[in-house]
Amino acid sequence: xxxxxxxxxxMDMSVWEKIARTIGVYAALLxxxxxxxxxxxxxxxxxxxVVVLLLSNVVQNAIIGDDNTLVGGIIGALVLVVVxxxxxxxxSRVPALERLLSGTPTAVITDGRVDARALARLSITSEELxxxxxxxxxxxxxxxxxxxxxxxxxxxxxxxxxxxxxSRAEFADALAELRAHLDARLDxxxxxxxxx
Numbered sequence: 001x002x003x004x005x006x007x008x009x010x011m012d013m014s015v016w017e018k019i020a021r022t023i024g025v026y027a028a029l030l031x032x033x034x035x036x037x038x039x040x041x042x043x044x045x046x047x048x049x050v051v052v053l054l055l056s057n058v059v060q061n062a063i064i065g066d067d068n069t070l071v072g073g074i075i076g077a078l079v080l081v082v083v084x085x086x087x088x089x090x091x092s093r094v095p096a097l098e099r100l101l102s103g104t105p106t107a108v109i110t111d112g113r114v115d116a117r118a119l120a121r122l123s124i125t126s127e128e129l130x131x132x133x134x135x136x137x138x139x140x141x142x143x144x145x146x147x148x149x150x151x152x153x154x155x156x157x158x159x160x161x162x163x164x165x166x167s168r169a170e171f172a173d174a175l176a177e178l179r180a181h182l183d184a185r186l187d188x189x190x191x192x193x194x195x196x
Contacts, residue, residue: 011068015075022079025059034103102151109147112160122149133157 011018047107063076091098107117119129130141136157138144148156 010077011069011072013065013072017065018067018072018075019062019079022063022076023083025062026080026083029055029059030101034101045123073097076124105148105156106151107148108155109141109144109157111140111146112144124149 049073064072087101091101106118106122108115108122108124114126114129119126129147132146132155133139133141133144136144136147136155136159138157138159143160145160147155149155
């Protein structure tokens with residue numbers, strides 16, 4: 001029983017070392033995700049998924065060292081949550097810090113033209129972009145007025161409605177509406193002809 005309590009609560013390092021390690025790893029990951037994060041969070045392919053899955057395992061020892069105690073784990077988790085909360089709170093009040101931490105949107109399509117340099121910088125292939133375009137309801141890049149990848153990895157698109165093709169259902173609806181309009185007009189003209 002004594003050994004179990006020792007394993008749970010007797011840390012192999014000081015609390016200050018645990019805090020410093022946790023903040024150091026948090027800051028390093030923040031910088032890495034800030035640099036590489038848009039692609040990582042936007043359209044994850046199998047390679048990106050492997051990186052995300054292994055990332056926590058890779059940095060685990062940097063945070064805990066040889067300390068596997070319950071108290072050490074709780075201190076590390078508490079430091080992560082508090083530091084993250086403080087940064088979020090500060091960034092929400094200081095727009096310059098928000099831009100520094102999160103970044104700004106990156107335009108990848110403007111007026112139907114793909115920005116190949118932006119795609120290359122984000123390591124996004126044309127096939128991945130084409131898939132996102134189709135998910136957003138466009139058939140081709142020429143139908144996209146503007147597309148940007150937000151700092152969190154979301155892709156927002158503004159479609160050029162005039163350039164989009166009609167679906168069969170949209171065509172059928174428009175045709176039915178036109179028929180109803182013509183029928184109403186013909187019904188209105190019919191009584192006028194009879195009066196003459």
